[in-house]
Amino acid sequence: MKTNTDVPVAAMPALRLLYSSLIEVGAPLVIGNTPAGFRRVVPILGGRFSGPRIRGRVLPGGADWQVVRLDGTLEVEARYTLETEEGQLISVTNRGLRHGPREIIERLVAGMDVSPDLYYFRTVPVLETGDPSLAWLNTTVAVASGERHPNHVVITVYEVL
Structure with a gap:
């Protein structure tokens, strides 16, 4: 395919559901204003995940290290572990952005339930495992949509x- 500038365009990738997860979170640990922005750490308490090929639980002990930038955009970097129903472990590093109108973000921060249609929350999870039967995860590129609830x-x- 060519554009009107005659620069070739690669095929548009398709997406396939890998899994959806519900991740229980604790109260943020506020580090405060730092040279990089306003920092906080949100503990991951547990949860569950389910998809067509893998399902199981989110293990407690991970966290989401967050920075609120000067423009109000939240940078997230969550690290946690999934355990499949078969006992296989998957390490997840999930980086992304959440932003939206100031009044919507203020409602989220106040612990209110806000429709995910009112803000942008997208991430790029990197999955890693040592289990041979799940080795395909080590070479999978993934993207994700997020929703923040209280x-x-x-x-x-x-x-x-």
């Missing part, structure tokens, strides 16, 4: 085909 986060992960 006591949990929903992250729906799609495999980029």
Whole structure:
């Protein structure tokens, strides 16, 4: 395919559901204003995930290290572990952005339930495992949509085909 500038365009990738997760979170630990921005750490308490090929639980002990930038955009970097129903472990590093109109973000921060249609929350999870039967996860590129709720986060992960 060519554009009007005659620069070739690669095929548009498709997406396939990998899994959706409900991640229970604790109260943020506020580090405060730092040279990089306003920092806080949100503990991950547990949860569950389910998809066509993998399902199981989110193990407690992870966290989401967040920075609120000067423009109000939230940078997220969550690190946590999934355990499949078969006992296989998957390490997840999930980086992304959440932003929206100031009044909507203020409602989220205040712990109110806000429709995910009113803000942008997208991430790029990197999955890693040592289990041979799940080795395909180590070479999978994924993207995700997020929803923030008062006591949990929903992250729906799609495999980029």
